[in-house]
Amino acid sequence: MSGPTSLGDGARGPAENPAADELGGHEHGTGGHLHGHPGGTGVREVADPVRIAPGIVQIDTLLGGWSRMTAGYLVEGTAPVLVETGSQSSVPVLLAALDQLGLGPRDLAGVAVTHIHLDHAGGVGDVARAFPDATVYVHEKGARHLADPSRLVSSAARVYGDLLDTLYGRLDPTPPERLHVLADTEEVRVGPDRVLTAVDSPGHAKHHLGLHDSVSGILFAGDAVGVRLPDAGVLRPATPPPDFDLDQALHSLDKFAARHPCGIALAHYGLLGDPQVLLAEAEETLRQWAEVATQAWHEGRDIAEALAARFSVDTSEVPAEHRDKLEILNGFHSNADGFRRWLETRNGAGTDPVSGAVDR
Numbered sequence: 001m002s003g004p005t006s007l008g009d010g011a012r013g014p015a016e017n018p019a020a021d022e023l024g025g026h027e028h029g030t031g032g033h034l035h036g037h038p039g040g041t042g043v044r045e046v047a048d049p050v051r052i053a054p055g056i057v058q059i060d061t062l063l064g065g066w067s068r069m070t071a072g073y074l075v076e077g078t079a080p081v082l083v084e085t086g087s088q089s090s091v092p093v094l095l096a097a098l099d100q101l102g103l104g105p106r107d108l109a110g111v112a113v114t115h116i117h118l119d120h121a122g123g124v125g126d127v128a129r130a131f132p133d134a135t136v137y138v139h140e141k142g143a144r145h146l147a148d149p150s151r152l153v154s155s156a157a158r159v160y161g162d163l164l165d166t167l168y169g170r171l172d173p174t175p176p177e178r179l180h181v182l183a184d185t186e187e188v189r190v191g192p193d194r195v196l197t198a199v200d201s202p203g204h205a206k207h208h209l210g211l212h213d214s215v216s217g218i219l220f221a222g223d224a225v226g227v228r229l230p231d232a233g234v235l236r237p238a239t240p241p242p243d244f245d246l247d248q249a250l251h252s253l254d255k256f257a258a259r260h261p262c263g264i265a266l267a268h269y270g271l272l273g274d275p276q277v278l279l280a281e282a283e284e285t286l287r288q289w290a291e292v293a294t295q296a297w298h299e300g301r302d303i304a305e306a307l308a309a310r311f312s313v314d315t316s317e318v319p320a321e322h323r324d325k326l327e328i329l330n331g332f333h334s335n336a337d338g339f340r341r342w343l344e345t346r347n348g349a350g351t352d353p354v355s356g357a358v359d360r
Helices: 018-022 088-100 124-130 143-147 150-160 163-168 246-258 275-298 303-311 320-330 332-348
Strands: 050-053 056-060 071-075 081-083 110-112 135-139 179-182 187-191 194-200 209-213 218-222 263-266 270-272
Touching (some): 050 263, 050 270, 056 088, 071 263, 143 179, 150 163, 194 246, 303 332
Parallel strands (some): 110 135
Antiparallel strands (some): 050 056, 187 194
16 A cells, blocks of 8 residues: 555645635635634645545545644545535535546545544535535435434534534535435446445444545544544544443454454554554543443543543643644543443443443
8 A cells, every 4th residue: 555645736726625715715725734722713725635545635624723633534436435525614625626636516426424423524515515416325224314404403402501602514405315224335437447345333433434445455434443633643432422332332343353454544544554563542432441440430420530540641742722622523532421421322231341340
């Protein structure tokens, strides 16, 4: 697998995608990253797309103006497919990057989202409007929320408060006829000799899919493997409410390993090698977090405090900006809430959530 290569030298001129202009316009950057903060200046800059393997281009969608936090991936072929749109707030950046790569309004054949959380799929409605020939691929349990996002957005507003509009944005509906529900192992054809194979992978969310590229061997893992931001350097599980389920999450990691990927591309963030080592680390880390959360819950202690006490690492030499990125995207409190919801649900069934043994 070839190493990452900047595509910035091939940048085109001003945007030629009229749909992008309808969304407020965008500006091409100089190739550098725009560092910012939630609700920042509104300045739009494009981080140069990076070729991470033959036919695979990584796009930094600059959530909140932060670099190396959320990624989309363009899989090239006669019927190119974009994996992940990022949030609605990232749409101008994403469309500018696709324009820089030479994709006009009729050139994108598909948009696939690993799941419907707003940092992955918030831009779907806008991107579908910008590329009217693109089919939108989604898990069966997420499709209705893309067609009618009102419940999803209402729920997100309760969770995120002011951050919904200042950081993520909302989600415009996608016409139902544009949606294609992907079944487990179903293939999306990108070219004569290239397919993306869907991998039903619940656990992080019940509507989660992985996508495995037949040519590069890269598996687009969404959040099922966890979060590892390059500027923070630590792998954390992603266990948010309301759908986190430990058993399903572990089973999904096993399904990924059974496919023997050559690399794993995280939405947060980037391509990682040694996939079997990474998946084993993800499994062990998830089991450890679940054990600590379960013990704290049984003892009536605060789960977030217990997780922080056990798994905090020394980040004193990491710039505050990068620490903030990790805590906003994947902080202990959001993960604790997911564990708490899972524990309460499983406890109602009368079993111990980690061992499966019957509670006394």
